[in-house]
Amino acid sequence: MVIRKLSTLLVPCALAISAVILFSDLAQTTSKNADWQHLKDGRDVFLAACAACHGMDGAGNKQSSVAFETELPDFTDCNFTSREPAADWYQIARIGGPVRGFDPMMPAFGEALTPEQLESSITHIKSFCADDKWPDGVFNLPKALVTGKAYPEDEYMFLFSFTPGGLTEFQGKFVTEKRLGARHQLELAAPFVVKQIMREGSDESAWGEGVGDIALGYKLNLLASIRSLTIISLSTEVLLPTGDEYDEIGKGYFRFEPFITMGQIIPHVGFLQLQAGAELSTRPEKGAHELFWRGTYGQSFSKDGYGRTWSPMVEILGARELEDDANVEWHVVPEVQVTLNQRQHIMFCMGAKIPLTDFDSGDIQYMAYLLWDWFDGGFTEGW
Ligand code: HEC
Structure with a gap:
């Protein structure tokens, strides 16, 4: 009984702690520890490097499943995604969120990904808005x-x-x-x-x-x-x-x-x-x-x-x-x-x-x- 009670407390605690470690790791050390050299396609780069936070579908994971407060943008929302020039987003992905006054939880990928990989991941993000009536x-x-x-x-x-x-x-x-x-x-x-x-x-x-x-x-x-x-x-x-x-x-x-x-x-x-x-x-x-x-x-x-x-x-x-x-x-x-x-x-x-x-x-x-x-x-x- 006691053990059951304890485990209902401990399991979510352990999950939360490992999530914090995982995400702060992702935010701080993606520049060093990732080995994504073989990835070419924008979708593959996105799934490997971005989806842990931005979600497989680009809509952004809920705060409950990431261990930080900052709200993630919804790349499937054309009203948002169409407005941002790809060149600006490239720099954010390369140098990290603070380069444009965003949260440091958006990591820098300049060392982990090649310029071509970065570019293809941004092209992929932009493609989450499939409706071309929104001017870029x-x-x-x-x-x-x-x-x-x-x-x-x-x-x-x-x-x-x-x-x-x-x-x-x-x-x-x-x-x-x-x-x-x-x-x-x-x-x-x-x-x-x-x-x-x-x-x-x-x-x-x-x-x-x-x-x-x-x-x-x-x-x-x-x-x-x-x-x-x-x-x-x-x-x-x-x-x-x-x-x-x-x-x-x-x-x-x-x-x-x-x-x-x-x-x-x-x-x-x-x-x-x-x-x-x-x-x-x-x-x-x-x-x-x-x-x-x-x-x-x-x-x-x-x-x-x-x-x-x-x-x-x-x-x-x-x-x-x-x-x-x-x-x-x-x-x-x-x-x-x-x-x-x-x-x-x-x-x-x-x-x-x-x-x-x-x-x-x-x-x-x-x-x-x-x-x-x-x-x-x-x-x-x-x-
Ligand atoms: C550790 C979590 C995390 C990972 C991994 C991550 N991001 Fe982000 N990203 C964020 C957060 C949080 C924000 C929102 C920052 C804010 O609003 O201040 C963000 C914002 C952005 C923005 C800015 C959107 C805007 O508001 O203009 C772009 C572009 C972006 N991310 C691209 C990427 C790309 C490309 C990758 C993968 C190569 C990636 N992100 C991986 C957390 C992450």
């Missing part, structure tokens, strides 16, 4: 200050701009983007403006301030081809007349903005992001329709392929009102984006929008944003 995370290119992105995303952004010019203007804009399923995204952009204005009939400037024209947007991803490294989306935005017209903070009428965005990755050369569309006025007698087109070229650099990422970019912006005597306005925007934390999901970008037509140095607009890709973690996580 490689298309989540650095956001330019003005040109829109084609990738549907989950993020918060605070954009700040300052135009010192003849009439000073400050603008803060809060943008939230929420992805819905594989290919849809909603957006809300709320600007707050403080600006110097010249009222008619007065020769002294006054200050206007307030919430500007709020925009609501919808984006539909049409194509994301890994073969040609191209992503294309269609978007439409409605600009609401929420800004005060008298203070020149808003335009005072509804506008609709349909546009197309495209991203093209050119291996070893960088990336292009293109956008073209129209701003359609509902009160043509107050403001004309306008066409716009924007192009960004940039390239990302990170030390050894995993450190802080710097992305210098340059944008060329063109716009023309649809009126007979209107001129084309051109701007150039040199800028640089940098990731701030280890997880690399918090970014900062800074640049200047410089007029190329009617150049007046006072009209240069200085711009900066702080961007938080919140799907990848909380604001304070992964530093």
Whole structure:
């Protein structure tokens, strides 16, 4: 009787202790003790080196069957697996979880597995999401200050701009983007403006301030081809007349903005992001329709392929009102984006929008944003 009682206590204890030893061993010494040299196929590498924690089916073992607290990711969830570029995951598997601000329970396999084996295990992990309508995370290119992105995303952004010019203007804009399923995204952009204005009939400037024209947007991803490294989306935005017209903070009428965005990755050369569309006025007698087109070229650099990422970019912006005597306005925007934390999901970008037509140095607009890709973690996580 006593022995039975004892064994009901001892067996789970012994199991728990051996599990702790096994998993801390796996977490710390996979780099030395494993002999997986003969494995070639990604599935075999995964089963030998990864499945003890990540589960044979990639869904992640329950905490009850691994001896640590950290929750394991579910690689069968396309909403998660499609977003992460294989190159980032390769570095996590090579150097270990902490390289991207993850738990040290995710071991480093750089010594135990060859680069080819690591690559094939990541390809296998990515294949747990079999549904190809989810655009891959490689298309989540650095956001330019003005040109829109084609990738549907989950993020918060605070954009700040300052135009010192003849009439000073400050603008803060809060943008939230929420992805819905594989290919849809909603957006809300709320600007707050403080600006110097010249009222008619007065020769002294006054200050206007307030919430500007709020925009609501919808984006539909049409194509994301890994073969040609191209992503294309269609978007439409409605600009609401929420800004005060008298203070020149808003335009005072509804506008609709349909546009197309495209991203093209050119291996070893960088990336292009293109956008073209129209701003359609509902009160043509107050403001004309306008066409716009924007192009960004940039390239990302990170030390050894995993450190802080710097992305210098340059944008060329063109716009023309649809009126007979209107001129084309051109701007150039040199800028640089940098990731701030280890997880690399918090970014900062800074640049200047410089007029190329009617150049007046006072009209240069200085711009900066702080961007938080919140799907990848909380604001304070992964530093
Ligand atoms: C000892 C257990 C363990 C083993 C073995 C293991 N992992 Fe992990 N892995 C984890 C844990 C725990 C996490 C989650 C870390 C976190 O969320 O902070 C993780 C996370 C990851 C991630 C990051 C996912 C994300 O959130 O972006 C990748 C990629 C990954 N593992 C790949 C692998 C590969 C490939 C192998 C085999 C070569 C492997 N893991 C073996 C425990 C393990």
